Amino acid sequence: MPRALPLVLALTLATPALADGDAASGEKVFRKCKACHQVGEGAENRTGPALNGIVGKAAGTAEGFDYSSALQDAAADGLVWDEASLSAYLAKPRDFLKGTRMSFAGLRKEDDVADVIAFLKTHP
Numbered sequence: 001m002p003r004a005l006p007l008v009l010a011l012t013l014a015t016p017a018l019a020d021g022d023a024a025s026g027e028k029v030f031r032k033c034k035a036c037h038q039v040g041e042g043a044e045n046r047t048g049p050a051l052n053g054i055v056g057k058a059a060g061t062a063e064g065f066d067y068s069s070a071l072q073d074a075a076a077d078g079l080v081w082d083e084a085s086l087s088a089y090l091a092k093p094r095d096f097l098k099g100t101r102m103s104f105a106g107l108r109k110e111d112d113v114a115d116v117i118a119f120l121k122t123h124p
């Protein structure tokens with residue numbers, strides 16, 4: 001069995017139906033992320049990695065960013081930031097990835113999660 005399979009299964013079970021998000025609202029939600037992340041033209045790594053093209057991207061691949069070993073291990077196990085994994089991570093970063101360096105409590109509202117993902121999709 002591939003090593004990433006238990007993670008994938010856990011995600012499938014833990015993630016309720018994913019709502020289609022609203023990118024305009026998501027841009028407002030992204031203000032909470034801006035303390036640490038940039039996205040869009042010329043985005044650079046700051047406290048957190050640049051997030052261009054993050055939806056559908058393999059985790060831990062922003063060039064030159066010093067990821068936690070927790071994130072590096074998950075990346076080695078094949079973690080990809082699809083809507084399911086992103087939703088779980090953004091709702092509760094530390095539950096999803098024990099030892100993550102992202103010191104962010106998480107987005108409590110499901111709509112905010114869906115909206116911010118929709119916004120991130122507008123920056124492929």
Ligand code: HEC
Nearest residue numbers: 033036047048049059060061067068071100101102103104
């Ligand atoms: C206090 C700073 C901080 C805030 C606020 C923050 N992040 Fe992060 N984020 C980080 C750090 C640091 C990492 C690297 C985590 C690691 O290495 O474990 C990260 C990693 C990520 C990753 C994984 C990137 C990759 O290349 O694998 C995503 C996706 C992400 N953050 C999205 C968000 C979004 C969306 C928000 C807002 C809802 C947010 N973050 C808020 C600091 C932050």
